[in-house]
Amino acid sequence: xxxxxxxxxxxxxxxxxxxxxxxxxxxxxxxxxxxxxxxxxxxxxxxxxxxxxxxxxxxxxxxxxxxxxxxxxxxxxxxxxxxxxxxxxxxxxxxxxxxxxxxxxxxxxxxxxxxxxxxx
Amino acid sequence: xxxxxxxxxxxxxxxxxxxxxxxxxxxxxxxxxxxxxxxxxxxxxxxxxxxxxxxxxxxxxxxxxxxxxxxxxxxxxxxxxxxxxxxxxxxxxxxxxxxxxxxxxxx
Numbered sequence: 001x002x003x004x005x006x007x008x009x010x011x012x013x014x015x016x017x018x019x020x021x022x023x024x025x026x027x028x029x030x031x032x033x034x035x036x037x038x039x040x041x042x043x044x045x046x047x048x049x050x051x052x053x054x055x056x057x058x059x060x061x062x063x064x065x066x067x068x069x070x071x072x073x074x075x076x077x078x079x080x081x082x083x084x085x086x087x088x089x090x091x092x093x094x095x096x097x098x099x100x101x102x103x104x105x106x107x108x109x110x111x112x113x114x115x116x117x118x119x120x
Numbered sequence: 121x122x123x124x125x126x127x128x129x130x131x132x133x134x135x136x137x138x139x140x141x142x143x144x145x146x147x148x149x150x151x152x153x154x155x156x157x158x159x160x161x162x163x164x165x166x167x168x169x170x171x172x173x174x175x176x177x178x179x180x181x182x183x184x185x186x187x188x189x190x191x192x193x194x195x196x197x198x199x200x201x202x203x204x205x206x207x208x209x210x211x212x213x214x215x216x217x218x219x220x221x222x223x224x225x226x227x
């Protein structure tokens with residue numbers, strides 16, 4: 001069955017970096033577009049970033065552009081989110097999610113999320 | 121594209137009909153509009169895509185309708201497991217955006 005398992009969350013000070021991972025299984029990872037979506041405590045969903053199946057295209061929310069980098073390793077079936085210059089407002093549960101095709105398909109599977117807390 | 125959902129909270133009893141609204145600031149291309157259900161401590165679950173198509177395994181009491189800028193999610197008869205937060209999402213243009221959510225509470 002399809003599984004997406006995030007890891008790498010934790011408590012980090014403002015200005016520091018963190019890398020999240022999302023391990024995929026149960027489907028052909030290399031053919032799917034992947035996303036990161038976050039949810040601040042008690043708040044709604046915020047899309048963060050997208051990467052195409054072959055890493056040739058990607059895009060970011062304005063709130064993270066220039067600080068976060070999405071990448072993937074199709075040989076390891078893993079999606080990454082490198083988060084630099086973290087801010088208190090980046091505190092959230094971070095979910096990875098997949099879609100069948102760039103900007104024409106919904107997010108049909110999501111991971112369980114990993115919590116990132118940015119605090120001094 | 122900014123999505124607005126109404127009402128913010130809907131208080132209903134089991135067996136009642138729930139009607140949730142999602143309005144977009146501009147037309148959603150090709151009806152690339154989805155609805156998700158989220159329960160506390162859980163990831164969102166896809167319910168509806170393409171404005172009106174049910175995702176795999178979703179009961180037929182859930183239905184979606186609409187086009188352009190106005191969309192609706194209807195739950196025909198609420199069951200206890202349906203009390204949750206519902207988000208609409210447009211996925212046809214970047215950046216992908218979500219509405220702020222509608223909480224469906226037990227009355």
